[in-house]
Amino acid sequence: MTHIHWFPGHIAKAQRDLKEKLNLVDVVLEVLDARIPDSSAYKNVEKLIGNKSRLILLNKADLSDPDYNKLWAQKIEEESCAPVIITDLNNQKDINTIIDKIVEISNPIMLELLKKGLLPRAARTMVIGMPNVGKSSTINRLIRKGKTKTGAKAGVTRQQQWVRINNKIELLDTPGIIPSIQQDQKKAIKLACVNSIGENAYDNEFVASELLKILKEEGYENIVRNYYRLQEDKGLTIDNIALARNWLIKGANPDMLRASQFILTDFREGKIGKITLEKPSV
Numbered sequence: 349m350t351h352i353h354w355f356p357g358h359i360a361k362a363q364r365d366l367k368e369k370l371n372l373v374d375v376v377l378e379v380l381d382a383r384i385p386d387s388s389a390y391k392n393v394e395k396l397i398g399n400k401s402r403l404i405l406l407n408k409a410d411l412s413d414p415d416y417n418k419l420w421a422q423k424i425e426e427e428s429c430a431p432v433i434i435t436d437l438n439n440q441k442d443i444n445t446i447i448d449k450i451v452e453i454s455n456p457i458m459l460e461l462l463k464k465g466l467l468p469r470a471a472r473t474m475v476i477g478m479p480n481v482g483k484s485s486t487i488n489r490l491i492r493k494g495k496t497k498t499g500a501k502a503g504v505t506r507q508q509q510w511v512r513i514n515n516k517i518e519l520l521d522t523p524g525i526i527p528s529i530q531q532d533q534k535k536a537i538k539l540a541c542v543n544s545i546g547e548n549a550y551d552n553e554f555v556a557s558e559l560l561k562i563l564k565e566e567g568y569e570n571i572v573r574n575y576y577r578l579q580e581d582k583g584l585t586i587d588n589i590a591l592a593r594n595w596l597i598k599g600a601n602p603d604m605l606r607a608s609q610f611i612l613t614d615f616r617e618g619k620i621g622k623i624t625l626e627k628p629s630v
């Protein structure tokens with residue numbers, strides 16, 4: 349299987365869910381993966397969220413290349429006209445920054461209400477993003493900060509609840525999932541590399557070999573070689589890595605399956621290094 353395959357039924361349902369939830373909110377927190385800021389972004393998001401306030405998280409920044417995080421943040425801010433925060437959700441300081449920023453961008457909405465003679469209320473916020481970018485982690489961290497005062501609200505389906513984070517923010521406790529459908533095979537492969545696509549949709553050996561090519565193209569060949577202790581005269585391939593690591597099957601042949609799985613997992617967990625798979629064009 350040398351392609352990424354999609355399941356249209358799931359995608360249609362995810363899109364309906366997302367639209368329904370978006371109707372309920374003032375502020376949209378869009379989570380991107382800092383290792384693939386372009387491929388993990390949904391190009392039609394502006395059409396989808398209309399004039400709602402938007403805050404973008406460039407997340408998993410602890411796993412991405414620090415040389416590119418700021419460049420990407422600047423580029424995305426310019427293109428989207430929405431504020432971008434570089435985040436590592438395991439860092440408490442970043443959680444506080446997210447909360448402060450939501451308050452800041454929702455302030456004009458509340459002033460608008462006041463002007464109309466309405467009472468100001470907490471800004472209703474929801475998290476959206478492709479699979480595995482960190483949506484649930486974002487929600488969990490923000491809720492923990494708010495000491496989990498949950499309360500059901502009229503007009504919201506049973507499965508969803510608003511959680512009060514502070515007196516200015518309420519958060520929907522389930523995220524809006526943007527299906528990681530991607531016509532562009534190159535982008536789809538990068539989504540598979542960061543584990544944003546269900547494993548049934550692709551073959552590990554194919555994606556691992558594509559990942560090695562991307563790592564080489566993007567200037568990370570040496571750190572991959574060092575990590576796997578690959579000799580200089582050996583090309584950056586799955587079989588050479590398998591041989592270097594002694595992952596063998598019968599007849600001293602390279603264990604391609606095992607090596608592919610390890611390469612993907614090592615990359616996903618940041619073991620090989622801090623890596624960004626696509627660079628902002630200038």
Ligand SMILES: Nc1nc2c(ncn2[C@@H]2O[C@H](COP(=O)(O)OP(=O)(O)OP(=O)(O)O)[C@@H](O)[C@H]2O)c(=O)[nH]1
Pocket residue numbers: 407408409410411435436437438477478479480481482483484485486525
């Ligand atoms: N290193 C690191 N890992 C993170 C960060 N944020 C989330 N993760 C991890 O990434 C994985 C996916 O995070 P989730 O919060 O479950 O992502 P999600 O978007 O809810 O994923 P789905 O529910 O599958 O769509 C988990 O193992 C998290 O612990 C981060 O900033 N840095």
Ligand SMILES: [Mg+2]
Pocket residue numbers: 483484485
């Ligand atoms: Mg989740």
